[in-house]
Amino acid sequence: MVNRSNQNSRIWLRWLLILPGIGLLWPPFYNTDQPELIGIPFFYWYQLLWVFLTSILTAVLYKLKA
Amino acid sequence: MVDWISLTVFILFFVLVTVLGFVAANWHRGDLRLLDEWGLAGRRFGTLVTWFLIGGDIYTAYTFIAVPAALYASGAPGFFAVPYTIFVYPFVYLLMPKFWTVAKRRGYVTAADFVRERFGSSLLSLIVALTGILATMPYIALQMFGIEVCIAQMGIPVEAALIIAFVILAAYTYNSGLRAPAMIALVKDLMILTVMLVVIVYIPLKLGGFSNIFAAVHQHALKNPKTFHAFLSPAQYPSYVTLALGSALALFLYPHSLTGILSSKDCGVIKRNVALLPIYSFMLGALALLGYMALAANVKLPVAYGANGVVPALLSTVFHSWFTGFAFAAISIGALVPAAIMSIAAANLFTRNIYREYFRPNCTTEEECNVAKLTSLIVKFGALVFILFLPRTEIINFQLLGGAWILQTLPAVFLGLYTNWFHRWALIAGWAGGMIAATEMIFSQNFKPIFPIHFGGQTVLIYAGVAALIVNLGLVVLLTLVCRVIGLPTGNDPTSPADYEEILETPATLL
Numbered sequence: 133m134v135n136r137s138n139q140n141s142r143i144w145l146r147w148l149l150i151l152p153g154i155g156l157l158w159p160p161f162y163n164t165d166q167p168e169l170i171g172i173p174f175f176y177w178y179q180l181l182w183v184f185l186t187s188i189l190t191a192v193l194y195k196l197k198a
Numbered sequence: 199m200v201d202w203i204s205l206t207v208f209i210l211f212f213v214l215v216t217v218l219g220f221v222a223a224n225w226h227r228g229d230l231r232l233l234d235e236w237g238l239a240g241r242r243f244g245t246l247v248t249w250f251l252i253g254g255d256i257y258t259a260y261t262f263i264a265v266p267a268a269l270y271a272s273g274a275p276g277f278f279a280v281p282y283t284i285f286v287y288p289f290v291y292l293l294m295p296k297f298w299t300v301a302k303r304r305g306y307v308t309a310a311d312f313v314r315e316r317f318g319s320s321l322l323s324l325i326v327a328l329t330g331i332l333a334t335m336p337y338i339a340l341q342m343f344g345i346e347v348c349i350a351q352m353g354i355p356v357e358a359a360l361i362i363a364f365v366i367l368a369a370y371t372y373n374s375g376l377r378a379p380a381m382i383a384l385v386k387d388l389m390i391l392t393v394m395l396v397v398i399v400y401i402p403l404k405l406g407g408f409s410n411i412f413a414a415v416h417q418h419a420l421k422n423p424k425t426f427h428a429f430l431s432p433a434q435y436p437s438y439v440t441l442a443l444g445s446a447l448a449l450f451l452y453p454h455s456l457t458g459i460l461s462s463k464d465c466g467v468i469k470r471n472v473a474l475l476p477i478y479s480f481m482l483g484a485l486a487l488l489g490y491m492a493l494a495a496n497v498k499l500p501v502a503y504g505a506n507g508v509v510p511a512l513l514s515t516v517f518h519s520w521f522t523g524f525a526f527a528a529i530s531i532g533a534l535v536p537a538a539i540m541s542i543a544a545a546n547l548f549t550r551n552i553y554r555e556y557f558r559p560n561c562t563t564e565e566e567c568n569v570a571k572l573t574s575l576i577v578k579f580g581a582l583v584f585i586l587f588l589p590r591t592e593i594i595n596f597q598l599l600g601g602a603w604i605l606q607t608l609p610a611v612f613l614g615l616y617t618n619w620f621h622r623w624a625l626i627a628g629w630a631g632g633m634i635a636a637t638e639m640i641f642s643q644n645f646k647p648i649f650p651i652h653f654g655g656q657t658v659l660i661y662a663g664v665a666a667l668i669v670n671l672g673l674v675v676l677l678t679l680v681c682r683v684i685g686l687p688t689g690n691d692p693t694s695p696a697d698y699e700e701i702l703e704t705p706a707t708l709l
Contacts, residue, residue, distance in 0.1 A: 149288035156281045157443070159435045162276075171408030175429055176487070179280045185479045186284050190291050191473035194466075 145198035207523030220369030236375035238341030259344030259533035269489030285446035308331035318689020327551035333600030338581035409709035453543035602663035624677035632670030
């Protein structure tokens with residue numbers, strides 16, 4: 133634990149990494165047909181959307197040196 | 199019947215890749231008589247190479263065959279591969295820079311090297327090494343299986359072709375070490391990306407759009423209400439999320455994933471890749487839908503492979519021979535990359551944590567590297583014997599067990615990155631408990647990964663690997679307390695907190 137502050141003061145931002153978990157660990161929330169996107173049911177495109185959201189999230193954390 | 203056009207294109211790309219595999223030895227020239235150079239390519243890969251290498255390493259050919267097959271056969275539950283390959287990245291972001299840093303500072307090549315120092319126990323290190331090797335063997339065999347379904351679709355003799363592919367793979371891995379799959383991954387990923395883009399645009403257009411495809415899926419679900427689900431049934435929720443979460447935790451415990459991480463140049467490379475690797479997750483999710491497209495297209499499956507033949511069968515129904523050959527080459531070369539890295543990773547484990555630890559503590563660095571090269575050959579040969587002589591279902595079952603087994607090294611490897619509070623004997627006992635529990639549960643369900651847990655009058659279906667991990671963690675915490683109370687000596691940990699502090703950047707280079 134020495135020098136933690138010196139190493140990194142934004143380390144608390146890493147808590148944001150639980151967001152994909154919140155978005156995806158509760159299937160009843162997204163296990164539906166509607167709204168569709170180009171004919172793809174919500175269940176499928178919603179999960180694919182989280183691929184991008186997670187990627188953006190980690191990119192932002194990296195940029196902020198968290 | 200042999201499809202000559204497919205076969206010609208296929209062989210052309212295979213030859214190209216073979217040449218690359220040998221040329222790779224000269225890339226960022228290093229002394230290939232050292233394990234750090236042969237087995238980790240000198241820890242100097244930049245962002246782009248690491249992206250290709252790890253992408254080729256963890257999104258394997260078998261994945262591209264098996265995930266669409268799962269959607270074809272059972273529907274929505276098979277889509278857990280998507281949340282799985284999402285959940286993995288937050289864990290990588292948190293854990294892998296730490297692991298890379300301590301490994302760099304203290305010269306570790308394997309996870310077992312780390313555990314040996316962290317908990318001062320060579321037995322625990324042996325356990326981690328053996329679990330890794332055991333879990334990797336069937337995984338390599340499944341890569342061969344990925345090649346097999348493709349060449350079978352082209353109508354050439356499977357055994358002979360597999361042996362040729364094996365000899366090529368073995369020769370360039372022996373010669374060039376980790377540099378070979380890294381260079382081949384570059385070609386393979388560009389090929390797979392091309393195939394993916396063409397497939398995901400062209401096939402839905404041909405089938406009249408996604409609405410038509412999903413209409414066929416709904417029809418199929420109505421006709422097979424017991425076995426096929428267009429959406430999850432409430433009883434499937436716990437198994438869906440535990441499979442995703444458990445698989446995500448297991449992925450970077452596998453030796454081949456860690457080898458990919460350790461070959462990168464600094465922590466910045468790893469973190470940038472956390473943001474970039476999900477491109478493959480999207481690709482996997484898109485390709486998963488091939489299973490549904492095959493339903494809509496009424497594809498006739500090859501008898502010998504059932505649902506596992508769905509991707510090759512669909513491709514050869516829809517596309518012209520030359521493109522099919524290209525796509526099969528992409529998948530098969532996609533099998534060679536992880537197979538090479540897996541055999542290198544298993545060889546590193548054997549050499550460092552078994553051979554040098556127990557047989558030749560004073561061996562020279564050159565001898566160490568030679569043993570690793572030889573072991574990589576033996577490991578691949580073992581995998582070839584598996585695929586030629588064991589029934590496919592046995593290998594798939596074995597690989598399934600392997601996933602649940604490797605998860606049992608989590609307390610020592612991942613939690614060890616944060617703390618050495620756990621007692622070495624508690625970790626050993628926890629591992630044993632977890633291994634027995636995982637094996638017992640999967641056996642009792644006749645090799646289904648989902649285990650019913652009776653809980654307050656209700657039955658919850660969860661992934662056996664996760665259930666066993668809970669048993670494991672419970673034992674580790676409880677027995678650590680016991681060991682400390684009775685005063686059993688803890689291991690001596692020579693690492694210091696400073697060893698874990700991330701080395702963020704060396705000057706940025708792409709390659």
